[in-house]
Structures are given as C-alpha cells and as structure tokens.
Amino acid sequence: MKILVILAHPKEGSFNHAITHTAIKTLKSNGYDVIFHDLYVENFNPTLPFEEIPKNAETDSMVEKYCKEIISVDGIIIVHPNWWGMPPAILKGWVDRVMRAGVAYQFVEGDLGEGIPTGLLNAANVLIFNTSNTTTERENKVFGDPLELIWKNCVFGLCGINNVHRKNYGVMVTSTLKQRNKWLKNVEDTTNSIFPLNL
Template sequence: MKGWIDRVIRAGIAYKFVEGDQGEGVPVGLLNAIRAVVFNTFDTPRESEMKVFGDPLETLWKNCIFGLCGVEAFHRKNYGVMVTSTIEEREKWLEDVRTTVNSLF
C-alpha cells in the first residue's frame, strides 16, 4: 500500500505547496474528489488494537493522506478478525462494502 501511496499521492498531482512557502509546508489539495473511503481488514481484535495502539490508520488516512490532498469527507470501515472469520462473515463484509460505496458515491 505504501508504494501505491508514494506513486499516487505526489506533490504536483495530489497536492502542492504555496509559492513562496517559507518552510511551513502547508499543502494545498489538488484532488477533485469530495469524499474517500478506505476498507481495512485486521487480525487483532479491535478492542486490543485500540487499547495498545489507538487508531493510527485513521489518523494516517484522514489527516496525512486524504486531508493533505483536499478530500473533504473521509470514511473508513474495519473488518475482522480475518483469521477466524467464516465465509458467511466475509460475504456480509463484502455486502457492507457494496452498500457503503453505493451510499457514498
């Protein structure tokens, strides 16, 4: 995923810095997208992950990636625990992805 981000979320394409920037590094978003959605899977129970790590992926996607590019509305959904999930659970998750995408776009 980092390779995709590095290739797609680039200065001059997804954001730019204001001419005359004196090192503040405050970007101006260039993406025409109004909203973005990210679907994450995980293998650590959500409660354990939140207790130990907080939610760094929310901050990364919302503030450091899409916020940088000017995307106004960000949505993220998590699915798991993958390693112990059943095919029925995964089918429900996929249906939820379809429903979410259809409701947002």
C-alpha cells in the same frame, strides 16, 4: 462519473479481492465508470527514486498515468489489509510516487515545505476498506488505530479531501463464511451509500 479503485493484496482470491470485486460491481451497477488497478498484478514499483522528488521532475510513464488519473476522478476506493498498522509497502510506495507535489498538493509561493500545503485532489469522496486480525478494542486501545490517521489526516486530508470514509473488517483469521458474507453485504451497502445511483 469516474471512480478509481486501488487494490493492494498479493493473493488472488483473498478476502481483499472479494471486497474489491463487490465494490466494483456495486459502482458499475450504480452507473460509474471504474478505473481499477491491482498493484501486485501490475507489478507497481513502490520505490521513489531521488530524481523523482522535485515538484516538476519527470516520472516514468506508469506513474504519470496514475497521476493523471488521481486528479481526474470523482471518487477513490482503496482496499488493503492492515500490515503493522500500515498499508502494504506496495501501496505506501504508490502514495509516495503518485501523490506528488504539484499533483496531489502544493505549498504556497515562497514556502519551502515548512508550511501547510493546499490540497489539489478533486475527488468528492474516498472510501477505504481494510481487513485485520486485531480486535477493534485492542486496535484502538493499544495501537491508536494508525490507519485511521494515515488515510484521513496524513494523506487525503492533506491533499484536500475531507470526506474520507473507512471500514475495517476483522478478526479475519477466525471468521466464518457466514460472517464474511455479512461483511461483503456491508461492503455493498457502504459503497451504495457513498457512491449512490448516478444517473
């Protein structure tokens, strides 16, 4: 079984990188094939050009490759920090360009886009790992935890995946090494529970 892992963090050695390495190590030891993309290292161009918007439009070869991957995988893991209640722009652009009409979702015949689309993704589970500096209480009370809605409803729910799991770690900026190691253990346990031994 194939799992796609996407990392969107600009700093090699960040805690987001540590999360990603832990998740990939766990997936591999559970017998999964891992397709890994570090969007910053790959210098992914997040700008969706107008010509690429129509359903059957040509895309560049990099986007085409990502599109083939996202429909073929059995699971998806995405790792990113909370930036203004949103994913970093490079990841938002990856969603814009890769989760395309005809690839990730489609409208029924005769629907110009005003109706409810049908999801086309086949992955059974999506796991999102986030980091942030806001306390959970303030994130929920003041901001309404937008990342929860973005990933579960606006993106993967719309594309046909209802098993979307999300973990947020924080407050990062004041965290100790001991706390970070505990979080990495939680990354391992969570990955094990969503993507168990695959013999």
